[in-house]
Amino acid sequence: MEVHRLPTPASAEERAAVDALLGPPPAPDAEGGPGRSETGRPQQAREERQLLLPALHAVQDAIGWISAGALGYVCERLRVPPAEAYGVAESYALLSTRERPPRVAHLCDDIVCRNAGADALTAEVARALEGDEGATWEPSPCLGVCERAPTALLQIAAGEDRVLAAAEAPAVLAGLRDEAGGEASEAAASAPQTAEPRADGLRLLSRVGLVDPASLEDYRAHGGYEALRVALERGPRWVIDELNASRLLGRGGAAFPAGRKWADVASAEARPRYIVCNADESEPGTFKDRVLMEHDPFALIEAMTIAGVTTGAEHGYLYIRREYPLATARLEGAIARAEAAGMLGEDVLGSGLRFTVEIRRGAGAYICGEETALFNSIEGYRGEPRNKPPYPTQAGLFGKPTLVNNVETFVNVPSIVLEGGAAFAATGTEGSTGTKLFCLAGSVARPGVYEVPFGATLRELIALAGGVDGGGEPQAVLLGGAAGSFVTVAQLDLPLTFEDARGADVSLGSGAVTVFGESVDLADATRRIAAFFRDESCGQCVPCRIGTVRQEEALHRLAGANGNAGEEIAILGDVARAMTDASICGLGQTAGIAVQSAIDLGLLEREGSTP
Numbered sequence: 295m296e297v298h299r300l301p302t303p304a305s306a307e308e309r310a311a312v313d314a315l316l317g318p319p320p321a322p323d324a325e326g327g328p329g330r331s332e333t334g335r336p337q338q339a340r341e342e343r344q345l346l347l348p349a350l351h352a353v354q355d356a357i358g359w360i361s362a363g364a365l366g367y368v369c370e371r372l373r374v375p376p377a378e379a380y381g382v383a384e385s386y387a388l389l390s391t392r393e394r395p396p397r398v399a400h401l402c403d404d405i406v407c408r409n410a411g412a413d414a415l416t417a418e419v420a421r422a423l424e425g426d427e428g429a430t431w432e433p434s435p436c437l438g439v440c441e442r443a444p445t446a447l448l449q450i451a452a453g454e455d456r457v458l459a460a461a462e463a464p465a466v467l468a469g470l471r472d473e474a475g476g477e478a479s480e481a482a483a484s485a486p487q488t489a490e491p492r493a494d495g496l497r498l499l500s501r502v503g504l505v506d507p508a509s510l511e512d513y514r515a516h517g518g519y520e521a522l523r524v525a526l527e528r529g530p531r532w533v534i535d536e537l538n539a540s541r542l543l544g545r546g547g548a549a550f551p552a553g554r555k556w557a558d559v560a561s562a563e564a565r566p567r568y569i570v571c572n573a574d575e576s577e578p579g580t581f582k583d584r585v586l587m588e589h590d591p592f593a594l595i596e597a598m599t600i601a602g603v604t605t606g607a608e609h610g611y612l613y614i615r616r617e618y619p620l621a622t623a624r625l626e627g628a629i630a631r632a633e634a635a636g637m638l639g640e641d642v643l644g645s646g647l648r649f650t651v652e653i654r655r656g657a658g659a660y661i662c663g664e665e666t667a668l669f670n671s672i673e674g675y676r677g678e679p680r681n682k683p684p685y686p687t688q689a690g691l692f693g694k695p696t697l698v699n700n701v702e703t704f705v706n707v708p709s710i711v712l713e714g715g716a717a718f719a720a721t722g723t724e725g726s727t728g729t730k731l732f733c734l735a736g737s738v739a740r741p742g743v744y745e746v747p748f749g750a751t752l753r754e755l756i757a758l759a760g761g762v763d764g765g766g767e768p769q770a771v772l773l774g775g776a777a778g779s780f781v782t783v784a785q786l787d788l789p790l791t792f793e794d795a796r797g798a799d800v801s802l803g804s805g806a807v808t809v810f811g812e813s814v815d816l817a818d819a820t821r822r823i824a825a826f827f828r829d830e831s832c833g834q835c836v837p838c839r840i841g842t843v844r845q846e847e848a849l850h851r852l853a854g855a856n857g858n859a860g861e862e863i864a865i866l867g868d869v870a871r872a873m874t875d876a877s878i879c880g881l882g883q884t885a886g887i888a889v890q891s892a893i894d895l896g897l898l899e900r901e902g903s904t905p
Contacts, residue, residue: 300366300376308364311356312349316371342372344692346674350383351616351655358396358451360389374674385676385832387434387658388449388616395427396451397470400434401461402444404578404826405772405808405819406735407436410443418463429470435660435826436578437617440735440808441484441742447617455619484585486742486759495721497709497729498702499745502589507624510631513592519637521708522596522603526645530560530604537707539715541727546572546700547774547803547880549792552707555697558687559605562695569601569610569649570691570698572668576615576660577775578826579806582731582743583701587614587621590705591628595651597704599638600711602649605697610651613668616658625653660830664879665690665698667832678834679879702731702805722748726791730805734759737768737811746790753786755807762811769810770897774803776823777884779891780816800891816897820889821849827885838882841873845886852898863893 304312313319349372353364360383369376383389388400399419403412419431439445442459448469449455458465481503487493488503506512513519525533537553544550559567571594575583587594598610614622629651632638640648659677661667666680669691690696706728710718719727726748732755735741739760746755752771762768767783779800781788788798795802810816824846833839845866852862870886877883892898 299370300362302361302363302366304361304363304367308353308357308361309367311352312364312368312371315349315352316345319371343374343674344672346372346374346379346382347654347657347671350379350386350389351657354389354449356452358390358398358449359394360391361393362391365391372674378675382674382676385659386656389657395430397429397472398449399429399431399466399470400437400447400449401431401466402435402437402446403433403822404436405776405822406440406579407444408822409736409810409814409819412444415444415446415461415463415466419466422463422467423470435829436576436580438575438581438584438615440579440581440733443735443741455616457617457619481585481589484581484742485589485744486740487744493745495729495747496745498586498705498731499743501593502585505590507589507591508627510592510628510635513590517712518592519596519643521711522600522637523643525600525711526603526643526647530606533600533604533711534560536710536715540706540710540718541715542703542706542710542718543726543792544699545702545706545730545805547577547777547801549802552699552703555687555699556601556605559607559695559697562687564689564695565606566609566694567605567607568691568694568696569598569605569607570665570668570672570686570696571598571610571612571704572663572665572698572700573612573614573618573621574656574663574668575618575701575804576656576663577777577804577806578823579735579772579775579808580733580804581735582733582805584618584621585743586701586705586731587618588624591621591624592632593705593708594625594701595628595632595638597707598651599632599642599649600707601697601699601704603642603645603647607697608648608650610649611654611672611691612651613654613656613662613672616655622653622655629653659832660826661832661879661881664881667879668698669696676832678832679881681878723789723791723793725793730790730802732790732805732807734807734809736809737763737814738809739763748791749789751787751789752781752807755790756786756809759809762809764811766812769812769814770816770895771810772806772808772819772888774801775806775808776826776888777801777880778803778806779887780895780897781891782895782897801887816892817849817853820892820898821846821853823888824849824885827881831881831885835876835878835882837873837876838878838885841869841877841882842885844869845873845889849889866890866893 349368353360369379401416437445439459446458446461446466482489485502534557542552662671662677664679667677671677686696722728729745770780828842828846831838831842848862848865870890873882
């Protein structure tokens with residue numbers, strides 16, 4: 295492949311950042327440029343291309359933005375056409391191809407944060423940074439720390455990304471100066487049930503706040519890696535049988551039977567096979583996976599290893615949001631310690647089986663939570679969904695059989711292996727077995743991640759979080775995040791199961807439960823949801839690309855009362871149906887659900903914009 299060089303050269307600092315990742319460049323070719331690797335073989339070309347996103351991260355981390363010269367150098371090293379690489383870089387919100395100051399504060403203005411004072415925080419930071427050439431700020435969608443809103447993500451060139459929870463302007467400004475302070479990580483603040491005395495019945499949260507997340511010894515002292523030992527002794531068929539007996543359904547929103555996925559990959563003829571953990575937890579109001587990764591990282595690595603040795607995969611990718619720097623650091627530490635102890639790597643626990651885990655950071659793209667868009671991102675392409683079939687278990691990452699689960703689904707596996715599938719299925723209901731993590735945020739007294747058996751009601755869950763902040767009943771609850779539905783007080787006794795949710799025409803989704811008190815402007819919240827989908831649409835298909843824009847426009851016209859309310863509502867219905875019926879992936883298919891539920895429940899009438 296001929297790659298045309300960009301005329302702007304990379305600086306020495308930019309080249310060093312890329313070379314630190316890719317290794318020293320080959321000897322110069324006859325034209326004085328970087329040497330050309332032999333890219334005629336598809337395997338080698340693939341291996342180079344998949345390093346595109348890590349290389350872009352390397353430049354961004356070092357310089358603070360990606361110049362044309364740096365992009366050109368990356369393209370020369372990886373043999374990627376510059377136009378394609380530019381398209382990839384431009385598709386991520388946390389990568390910048392435009393020059394900007396080396397210190398950037400991304401201030402969340404999504405639903406929970408805006409109701410916790412994000413507007414005032416933004417105004418104060420903006421005033422303080424006016425005229426500052428060394429620092430700037432940008433608005434951000436949900437950063438996944440909703441239990442301690444408002445939140446800021448700090449990107450410091452040649453430094454470390456940091457998240458500030460319960461952020462105040464002085465702390466943000468100090469952080470931009472790279473002063474002391476940063477992300478708090480108290481377990482009880484994120485998972486109130488883990489405070490003493492600990493709640494009974496915790497499985498997924500059982501080690502959170504109790505075990506040192508940096509200590510393999512502490513993890514093993516609390517039962518860690520016993521499940522991997524059992525899985526190796528009993529063998530793949532036994533593990534899959536127990537998963538099927540558990541009736542574990544995926545916890546990422548689609549609720550697909552986990553055992554069926556594992557069996558399909560294990561029986562696939564093609565090799566190699568891959569394990570992918572989808573930790574790109576970008577649904578607004580969702581933060582349960584972050585809590586697990588920050589406070590129990592070894593559990594996820596052990597579960598992925600069990601998946602690898604069970605399905606015959608030798609390599610796994612853990613795709614995590616860049617917005618989660620603390621979780622990333624702790625997972626990197628867990629991987630290194632597990633490898634050093636022989637529990638991961640070339641000979642897992644002396645079994646002769648190989649399994650390795652590689653972390654890949656996303657870069658701010660909600661669409662990459664869709665599994666096939668995630669594959670494209672890892673492979674070095676734009677995060678755009680693929681048509682199905684074929685399904686990932688047949689042709690997933692790099693066109694090979696791939697097992698994809700999210701963090702919560704994986705972390706259920708060790709307890710199933712140790713207790714047996716029947717014991718796991720004894721908790722919950724017939725159609726929804728086990729326990730479920732829910733993320734409560736907004737107008738509740740104790741926001742955080744809560745673990746309850748399937749079948750608990752929405753009312754009971756809100757009571758567990760201390761009820762509505764200030765007392766009384768909620769005005770509404772957004773169930774399932776931006777892609778979910780609003781429900782009202784009349785539905786608070788809804789049992790939280792997959793089957794009951796379907797019966798009520800709502801979705802549990804990723805487990806987000808955002809509670810709105812009486813003082814919250816629901817019309818504003820609905821417009822923010824529409825703006826989120828407009829920004830996050832990858833643009834690949836027309837129904838989503840155009841529909842998300844038209845949806846937001848109609849909501850603004852509705853709020854302004856400049857047109858006929860009935861006509862605008864009809865337009866919103868038509869747009870929602872078109873997106874649902876014709877969009878390629880779940881983003882477009884769900885982009886109108888929350889808006890339509892707000893209209894159907896009359897939640898926009900309080901603003902006086904509907905009849």
